[in-house]
Amino acid sequence: MSQPQAAVGASVARVDARERVTGRTKYAGDNSPAGVVHAVIVDSTVGRGRVTGIDARAAEAQRGVLKVISHLNAPKLPPLTGGWPPPGALRAFQDDRVRFFGQPVAVVVAATLESAQHAASLVEVSYDARPVSTDLAAAPSASDPQTYARGDADGALGAADVKLDLAYRMARNHHNPMEPAGTVARWDGDRLTLWEKTNWVGGTVMTMAAEFGMPADKVRVIAPAVGGGFGSSGRTWVHTAIAAMAAREVKRPVKLVLTRRQTYFGVGYRPAYEYGLRLGSDRRGRLAASVHDVRSETSSYETYSESVLVPGRMLYHTPNVRQAYGPVPLDVNTPTFMRGPGYASGIYPIESALDELAHELGLDPIELRLRNEPSADEASGLPFSTRRLRECYRVGAREFGWHRRNPEPRSTRDGDWLIGMGMAAGVYDTQRGEAQVSVRLDADGTALLQSATSDMGPGTATSMTQVAADALGLTMRRVTFRLGDSLMPPATIHAGSRTMASVGSAVQDGCDKLRRQAITLAVGDKGSPLHGVAPADVVVRGGRLYDKSDPARGETYQRLLARNNLTHLETLGSYAGATGTEKFSFYAYAATFAEVAVDVTLGLVRVRRMVGVYDAARIISPKLADSQAIGAMIGGIGQALLEHTVTDHRDGRIVNANLADYLVPVHADIPTDLKAIYIDGEDYKADPIGVKGLGEIVIVGVAPAIANAVFNATGRRIRELPITPEALL
Structure with a gap:
């Protein structure tokens, strides 16, 4: 880097921390434009069939009710193209048609939330119910x-010395972020404005434009803050269209926020899986073959699939592989x-099976993995851009104290508790997408950056501010990064661990351009102390441009702009998306270590400590990285031990659609000893700022590490x- 790096790599507080902890941050449902009214969805009470009648008379007679909308009176939407x-x-x-239990069959719009809720309870819906298939x-x-x-x-499997034939099952998981899905919709003539819970404002713009058959430039989506998503707000769900439809019908802004119960069928979830896995190896543990037969749930009206097969193709040296994956x-x-979509599910059977194979052969689980390290990506034939998984194993084993593990199961006790250690590897692909960022340097020496990206928790504004501050040679306090408005320069979806690589590279590009613009202005300005200096010799730090061979020779951005009668400098940074995919295989890696205690009498499992070691290339913000990693460990505890959606297969009703019965990790479930370690290194083959992305890889491998322990x-x-x-009893 030609610029001094003061902000990048520093453990700084979030730039929006005070607003968030004091409650000043506005989430989607906190917006109340003038004249706003409220909408409440009426959900189907059968899992399949047809609506044969809707009696809304009692609801419509309630004070404050503006309209009840259903298929009987809804406007016809244009065909999708x-x-x-x-x-x-x-x-x-x-x-x-009713396709699933809880499908919206009507919406009540009323002056207050309470009147809408009451009126919704009075809508009577009759059905021709049909048998359901939900198992x-x-x-x-x-x-x-x-x-x-x-x-x-x-x-190869038939000829293998050692064979394993295993079957794994994973329950459906729901996201349960703090902020439920919600929308505030307002029409101004033929223009639609949405305050939306989404981590892709551009995607919502495209969806709503298609839904209503209107130009995309007539739709504005605003989402500067997302109260957690974990993937649930990565696409636009039907309630958003319902809110927009209702607002157009009643000619008032409409607020529609799903209840906690409604989030279990109003947005998606991690699907349940059945995963059959057969492994064959020689007696030294070298893999000869693997056969993967995978099934997962999807809806009858839409097919959802994910990258569940990828780890089985490339994580280990395996000459012979056969895979089949069928969403049901x-x-x-x-x-x-x-x-960790796909990968978090696919890694659990693989890493559990590797542990079983190690036990069968009497090998240390790390040694078995090392014996099967590939030299290249065997799925694509490409070399890895970087692969520091061996170092993850080594560092993790040292920091965790793996040498103290007794390989004999049920051999270590602490009173009434059985103690065990386990580990697992993890992998996640390095995704990147197109992004743009506007960069403006004002005459007072402050900078404003804007991009239509999002922040569902990782601290996007903070990490982008760090990159911008160093590239512009400013302190972080002099930089403001704004996001979450579709009127800003477009950005790829905020998902798949792609934001830092994509938007961060656009930030770097835009700030580099602007800094060079200022340097060119200075060295060509006869009134500048830097006149005549070679542009490559000018460095900016603390808002001051100076000759790196003569630091006393320089001036501030403010003086430069004032002397040239400029109110500001501005430019547009851009990043074109993934490059080099035909030359290299791009992945991030993890090694997760866990220690558990299991009550001999009750079968209760407690995670006592965890260490995660990550090859995620350059770490922009260590404090934010730790937040991501520790949060993922906690999420992995939920996946491994607690989270399980229960469906009544008689009608498709989700039995535990609430936070009392759907168990997520709470303080009593979370150990205080959680540690994240990042292997030093960059990956400039992946992107200009050398990052790989962190938010997904940190959960991939947590569940099997716990299961192995x-x-x-x-x-x-x-x-x-979950276990x-x-x-265990």
Whole structure:
């Protein structure tokens, strides 16, 4: 870097921390434009069938009720074209079909939330109900699974010295962020403004433009803050269209926020999985073959699939691989991304099976993994841009004290508790997308950057401010980064760990351009102390431009702009997206270590400590990185031990659609000893700022590390998540 790096790499507080902790941050549902009214959705009480009648008379008679909208009186939406939203996506009140329990069948709009809630309870809906199919285990497999193969997996498996034939199951998980999904919609003539819970304002613009058959430039989406998402707000759901439709019908701004219960079927979830895995190896543990047969749930009206097969193709040297993955259509709402989508689910069977193979062979689990380290990506044939997984193992084993692990299961006790240690590897692809950022330097020496990116928790504004401050040679206090408005320069979706690489590279580009613009102005200005200096010799620090060979020779941005009668300098930074994909294989890696205690009598599992070591390339903000990593460890505890959506297969009703019955980790479940370590290094093959992304990789491998520790503690191999006390008794 030609510029001094003072902000990048520093553990700084979030730039918006005070606003968030004092409650001044506005989330979607906090917006109340003049004249706003409230909408409450009426949900179906059957899981499949048709609506045969809707009696809204009692609701419409209530004081303050403006309208009840259903398929009986909803405006007809134009046909979707161009593949956006996704083919088959649920649309607002366009027919009488019921596709899943909880599907919106009507919406009540009233002057107050309370009157809308009461009126919604008075809407009577009759149905022609049909039998439902919601049980993945009982449903037939998809007829056209996704497949992958290399070598002769069946032949190599048959000839292998050691064979494992294993079956794993993973329960459906729901995101449960603090902020529920919600929308405030307002029409100004033919223009639609949405205050929306979304981590992709551009995606919501495209969806709403398609839904209502209008130009995209007539839609504005505002989402400067997202109160957690974990993937649930990565696409636009039907309630957003319902709010916009209701606002247009009543000619008033409409606020619609889902209840906690409604978030269980109003937005997506991590789908349940069945994963059959067969492994073959020689007696030294070198893998010869793997066969993966995977099924997951999806909706009957839309197909959702994710990258669940990728780890099995490239994580370990395996000459012969065969894979099949079939999403199974069920009478459920559509699944969606959830932190580490695909990879977090796919890594659990693989890393559990590796642990089983290590135990079968009498090998240390790390040694087995080292014996199967590939020299290149065997799925693509490409070299890795970087792969520091060996170092992750080494550092993690040292920091965790892996040498103290007794490989004999059920051999370590602490009173009534059985103690075990486990580990697992993790991988996640390095995603990047197009992004733009406007950069403006004002005459007072402050900078303003703007981009239509989002922040659902990682601290986007803070990390971008760090990059900008160093590139412009300013302190962080002199830089402001604004985001979350579709009127700002466009950016890729805030998901897939791609924001830092994508938007951060655009920030770097724009700030470099602006700094060079100021330097060019200074060295060509006869009134400047820097006149005649070679531009490459000028450095900016603390808002002052100076000759690096003669630091006393220089001036501030303020003096430079004032002398040239300029109110500001501005430019547009851009990043074109992923490059080098034909030359290199781009992934981030992790090694997670866990120690658990299992109560001998009750089967209760407590995680006592964890260490995560990550090859995520350059770390821009260590404090934010720790927040991501520790949060992911906690999320992984939920996936491994607690989280499980329970469905009544008689009608498709979600039984535990609340935070009392759907268990997530609370303080009593979380150890105080959680440690994240980042392997030094950059990956400038991936992007101009050398990062790989961190938000997803940190959860990939947590669940199998815990599961492997449970086996080491108890000698019981549980192949179903979550691992409940009942399974251990």
